Amino acid sequence: MWSGQPPARPVGRGAKVRAAVHAATLAELVDKGYASMTVENVAQRAGVHKTTVYRRWKDRESLLTDALAEHMATDIPVPDTGSIETDLRALARxxxxxxxxxxxxAILAAMFTGAAHLPQIAAARRQVFDDRLARAEPVLRRAIERGQLPADIDPAEVLKTLAAPIYLRLLITAEPVDETTADQAVRVTLAAVRAGALRPGRHDEPVGE
Structure with missing residues (x-):
């Protein structure tokens, strides 16, 4: 999906161009990394002229920011299995x-190492995570309506607690990350919910109170 030859014929206008350029941007990121990615190579892979790219994105950074935000906003589906435990497990996995x-x-490398110093990438990272939290919150809302979770939980804190062990292993400790990691994150998150540790404002309270 992320490699191969550019299309033999130019793509059409509008949404098709945007989708083709986004796909080509991610493909270049995977194949060559942020440092070696160029607008010219992205355009060639997408089957469009570079001026077509520059009409929509002023530079490599704005192109990358847009492609990352689009990809990460849609790459993780929001489950609805009828059970909060299986919903969270599906989400974490x-x-x-x-x-x-x-x-x-490649996206993690660009967002947290290669291009992490760019203000545009920092803003995109915040936008991506905010969008992901907003998309996943219905999982918690439905569980509250079913009586599977207390009504006073903070959905954002629940989802951050779920994702934190995964990102810790990927970005800090370099430990293996697999379905076992996801399932353990679910158990820890549900234990914290049931202990009342993820209510709004709870994280601001002094330890022991």
């Missing part, structure tokens, strides 16, 4: 699968 794929690894 999909996060692991997305982030350990070649594309996911």
């Amino acid at each position: 999909s996060i692991v699968q997305a982030l350990t794929s070649p594309a996911g690894q």
Whole structure:
């Protein structure tokens, strides 16, 4: 999906061009890394002229920011299995699968190492995570309506607690990340929920109170 030859014929206008350029951007990121990615190579891979790219994106950074935001906003589906435990498990496993794929690894490298110093990338990272939290919150809302979770939980804190062990292993400790990691994250998250540790404002309270 992320490699191969550019299309033999130019792609059409509008949404098709945007999708082709986004796919080519991620493919270049996977194949060559952020440092070697160029607008010219992205255009060639997408089957469009570089002026077509520059009409929509002013530079490599804005192109990368847009492609990352689009990809990461849609790459993880929001489950609805009828059970909060299986919903969270499916969500955590999909996060692991997305982030350990070649594309996911290249995106992490760009967002946290190669291009991390760029203000545009920092803003995109915040936008991506905010969007992901917003998309996943219905999982928690449905569980509250079913009576599977207390009504006073903070959905954002629940989802951050779920994702934290996965990102810790990927970005800090370099430990293996697989479905076992995802399942353990679910157990820890649900234990914290049931202990009342993830209510709004709870993280601001002094330890022991």
